[in-house]
Amino acid sequence: MSRNICITAVDGHTGYSIAEFILSHDNLKKKVGTITGLALKPQSQHAKDLAKLGVKIVPHKPGRMKEMVNAMKSTGADAVCLIPPAHQDKVEITQELIEATKRANIPNVCFISSAGCDLADPQKQPRLREFIELETLVLSAKGDTSTETGHSPVVIRPGFYAENLLLYAPQLLEEKTIPLPIGESHKFAPMAIKDLANVAANVLTGKGKHGFSDKHRGQLMVLTGPLLCAGKELATAASQSLGEELEFEDISENEAKKVLQTQSDLDPSELQYLLEYYSLVREGKTNYISTTAFHDVTGQHPLEPPEFFKEASEQLKAHAKNGKNGHQSKKRKTEE
CATH class of the missing domain: 3.90.25.10 (UDP-galactose 4-epimerase, domain 1)
Structure with missing residues (x-):
């Protein structure tokens, strides 16, 4: 059975790169039925380019939980790649996306966080530290019996993009x-955005008896x-x-x-x-460098x-x- 994927913030560099990576690699593309992209700016160049590649672009309108849940359900996705958008209300928008994912009962969740968030000082680096709060929301779904979400989570912390x-x-x-x-x-150890896309694409298309591949499921992956x-x-x-x-x-x-x-x-x-x-x-x-997860997931060298x-x-x-x-x-x- 093909994997149906929903990727948020596809109008941003990270979301675009992940969707494009899947669609440009036949070994990954053949595992996918549909890819739906949520876009705060559906008329952006990234969104238009992905639409040409076959991604269904859905306008993302924050602030209406019921509409957000319906939008998530309408994608038919069994896996979601949650990417906090580059937006001044990033935390609120992402909190809403996480809750909507739970209410839509999507079982497989890959959350794109940030390396260094665990070392960030809430006073000196509040934007970085926010990712810890968001990770907690994603992972707390694990114990929520009212939803399938959290059954198969992966958190990826990419480092500084070169x-x-x-x-x-x-x-x-x-x-x-x-x-x-x-x-x-x-x-520091700058990384190419395509290396993050490679790992996320393999996670999103990987399959095991509990959802994501057992090699990836439940993993916290730090990438540099x-x-x-x-x-x-x-x-x-x-x-x-x-x-x-x-x-x-x-x-x-x-x-x-x-x-x-x-x-x-x-x-x-x-x-x-x-x-x-x-x-x-x-x-x-x-x-520090952290390349073990990249090697394990892709079998390649960053x-x-x-x-x-x-x-x-x-x-x-x-x-x-x-x-x-x-x-x-x-x-x-x-x-x-």
């Missing part, structure tokens, strides 16, 4: 620097990239792949915030999340930073071009 480094494309390509507020000495990097080592990896001599620049959090606000269209909550993750690095709380930069070189140039156009547009508006 793609976030592309937000600094103008600095990388024009100023030959990687400006990050991470300090000089502490390290395979190489610990301080800023200078990251610059070295980028230099090798891009054929340019890049240097790391340790900048202040305020400067990082200004750069991200200028060069990206990140939701403010997502921007705060990034700044909080950088602060975890500065505190020495990310000096992408190394030099390989990531090599694959991302064209994307970097596109980012830089868009960034330049964006600056010109903002300048014109100011002059007007």
Whole structure:
């Protein structure tokens, strides 16, 4: 029997990547009957691209529990990938999604959390710490006899996406620097978003007698990239792949915030999340790698930073071009 999957926040990078990964790999695609994507912005490019691939896009309208439950039931899904959206009301929206999943009686739940949430300080890194609260809500369904949800849970905690480094494309390509507020000495292990998509796709399509595959069911999977990097080592990896001599620049959090606000269209909550993750690095709380789950689930090796930069070189140039156009547009508006 084919697995019917519902993925939330498919208009975001994570949801899009997971759905696209399943549909672009025949060994996974053949295990799936339908994929339904819930989208806060159903007219976004990600949602439109997935619709072309055969994903049924359902508008996600928060705030109406009954409608949310009906929407979940209408998908016919027996597995849901719950992804907190990049939204200022992320916690409230995700709480509602978790409750709707329980009321819709969907048995298999894969929740996408965040590495480092367990080490985050509620006062210093509140956006990161929120994931602990949400994980608890998902896992507490295990003891709720009124619903099948929680019968087969998986929680995945992906680390810092290497793609976030592309937000600094103008600095990388024009100023030959990687400006990050991470300090000089502490390290972190950036991972490619497609590696998270690979693990989540295998979990969502895996089957066992109790729902998800017994290899995955009940697991808390922490994912990072395979190489610990301080800023200078990251610059070295980028230099090798891009054929340019890049240097790391340790900048202040305020400067990082200004750069991200200028060069990206990140939701403010997502921007705060990034700044909080950088602060975890500065505190020495990310000096570890966690690749065992990736190896066990996929049988492969996660992408190394030099390989990531090599694959991302064209994307970097596109980012830089868009960034330049964006600056010109903002300048014109100011002059007007």
